[in-house]
Amino acid sequence: MSRIGKPWTPQEESSLLCSLTLGIAPEEIAEQLQRKIGGINSRRYTIAERLIGQGATLEQAADIIKYSPQSIQDHLDKKEPVRASSPLPKQEGVSVKLIHKIGGHIGLSMDHYVGKVHTWEGIEFLTFKDRNAPTSKSVYTLNLKTLRPTQSSPIQKQLNAELELALA
Numbered sequence: 001m002s003r004i005g006k007p008w009t010p011q012e013e014s015s016l017l018c019s020l021t022l023g024i025a026p027e028e029i030a031e032q033l034q035r036k037i038g039g040i041n042s043r044r045y046t047i048a049e050r051l052i053g054q055g056a057t058l059e060q061a062a063d064i065i066k067y068s069p070q071s072i073q074d075h076l077d078k079k080e081p082v083r084a085s086s087p088l089p090k091q092e093g094v095s096v097k098l099i100h101k102i103g104g105h106i107g108l109s110m111d112h113y114v115g116k117v118h119t120w121e122g123i124e125f126l127t128f129k130d131r132n133a134p135t136s137k138s139v140y141t142l143n144l145k146t147l148r149p150t151q152s153s154p155i156q157k158q159l160n161a162e163l164e165l166a167l168a
Contacts, residue, residue, distance in 0.1 A: 003034045008043055016043060020066045046109055048072045053101040103128060108140065117144065 019029045048061040062069040099115035113128045127138035
């Protein structure tokens, strides 16, 4: 069964990293994991971003994902203009790096989603939206004080509706 376009599991990431360590070609890995080569390469960059966000050096991340440090840096540099197009308010105190780290932790690729901080009734929320559908509703809302998703909250529907109004 094809896994193209489906979320990556920790087991798939482990398999990808093991295969890279063994020197298996990305094309073979794509076939084994039933993904496209673009998905394999994109996940390698996602893993590198996560590692760097957790304190790894560019060289350490490059060694793990088997890309050159320059390739990873070029990838990060290309993403910078996208980040700059949606700046966060300075007073919020939440860096783009932290937003990307949180997004990666909850399984969202920052290539596909954009995170923004919003304040509603004195509480800061981090919302993630599809980058290609900026007018869509947020796919994930996180209370920054508790670092808990608000999806399970009984007020999530009201919160989403009021946030959407406030952000319109």
